[in-house]
Amino acid sequence: MNEQTLSKPPRAFINLAMTTVLLTVGLIVFGAIVRVTDSGLGCGNSWPLCDGTVIPPLDNVTAWIEWSHRLIAMLIGLFGIGMLVLAWRGYRKNNRAVITTTFIAAGLFAFQSGLGAVVVIFDLPPTIVTLHLASAMLLLGALLLSAIFAWHRPPTIPTNRDVVTTLAYVTMALSLIIILTGALVRGSGATLACPDYPLCNGEILPFNQGSLETVHMMHRFAVVGLGFMLIMLVWYMYRGGRGVLLRRLSVLALDWLPLAR
Numbered sequence: 476m477n478e479q480t481l482s483k484p485p486r487a488f489i490n491l492a493m494t495t496v497l498l499t500v501g502l503i504v505f506g507a508i509v510r511v512t513d514s515g516l517g518c519g520n521s522w523p524l525c526d527g528t529v530i531p532p533l534d535n536v537t538a539w540i541e542w543s544h545r546l547i548a549m550l551i552g553l554f555g556i557g558m559l560v561l562a563w564r565g566y567r568k569n570n571r572a573v574i575t576t577t578f579i580a581a582g583l584f585a586f587q588s589g590l591g592a593v594v595v596i597f598d599l600p601p602t603i604v605t606l607h608l609a610s611a612m613l614l615l616g617a618l619l620l621s622a623i624f625a626w627h628r629p630p631t632i633p634t635n636r637d638v639v640t641t642l643a644y645v646t647m648a649l650s651l652i653i654i655l656t657g658a659l660v661r662g663s664g665a666t667l668a669c670p671d672y673p674l675c676n677g678e679i680l681p682f683n684q685g686s687l688e689t690v691h692m693m694h695r696f697a698v699v700g701l702g703f704m705l706i707m708l709v710w711y712m713y714r715g716g717r718g719v720l721l722r723r724l725s726v727l728a729l730d731w732l733p734l735a736r
């Protein structure tokens with residue numbers, strides 16, 4: 476094998492992985508469009524066909540929205556197969572991190588597609604829709620890691636955890652909790668369960684009021700927790716003299732929190 480054939484797969488892999496990442500971001504946004512336009516059952520409870528047909532009728536807008544979501548998912552699946560092939564050819568001997576993350580992404584994609592089918596067949600149950608969203612986020616994370624590991628190969632995965640690394644993990648986990656509880660608030664109809672602010676029907680811990688109030692307040696608590704943790708993250712970034720890019724990114728995350736509410 477000459478130099479050229481050795482250097483080709485990695486570059487092609489990074490391009491394909493980044494394209495798949497962007498397509499997945501697009502599909503996640505499109506999934507939200509499926510949801511807010513009430514197109515989740517655009518194809519009825521039919522799967523893998525759309526209301527018994529391969530291509531929906533031209534005048535059925537919700538069916539087209541749902542069908543397009545499935546079509547883009549299929550495209551991501553094809554790109555994913557390409558990633559598996561290129562990862563195996565280019566990295567199996569010298570970069571296990573790429574192989575591991577690409578295979579995890581493939582497993583998550585299969586799980587995600589299965590969940591999509593369950594969502595459709597069982598009339599969009601809110602908990603499964605939330606799981607579908609959670610799995611979409613994990614899939615995006617796995618694809619991103621796979622692209623990053625292909626681009627930058629860490630000699631070893633560091634095992635010592637400093638405060639900044641721990642806070643980065645905590646803020647990431649809290650962000651996921653906020654996304655998921657937010658989806659559950661909407662999906663379960665808990666949007667107006669707590670009409671007052673910052674309390675919920677006059678209580679700070681409304682757990683005895685019912686599940687809708689509980690879900691709603693869990694969402695608010697996670698936002699407060701994230702705000703607090705992000706302030707700590709920014710503080711430690713500056714105190715520890717971290718690189719300028721990391722410091723700016725942490726400030727950006729803190730600035731974005733009120734906008735995301």
Ligand code: HEM
Nearest residue numbers: 503506507509510515548587588591592599604608611658
């Ligand atoms: C890579 C694959 C996929 C990704 C990343 C993805 C992602 C998403 C996301 C982020 C949402 C919005 C969820 C929310 O707002 O809570 C969504 C909604 C939805 N997805 Fe997917 N999806 C994928 C594949 C599929 C497949 C294969 C199907 C069906 C066979 C499907 C069916 C649905 C349906 C019906 C909704 C709307 C749920 C509702 O209206 O409540 N998805 N998807």
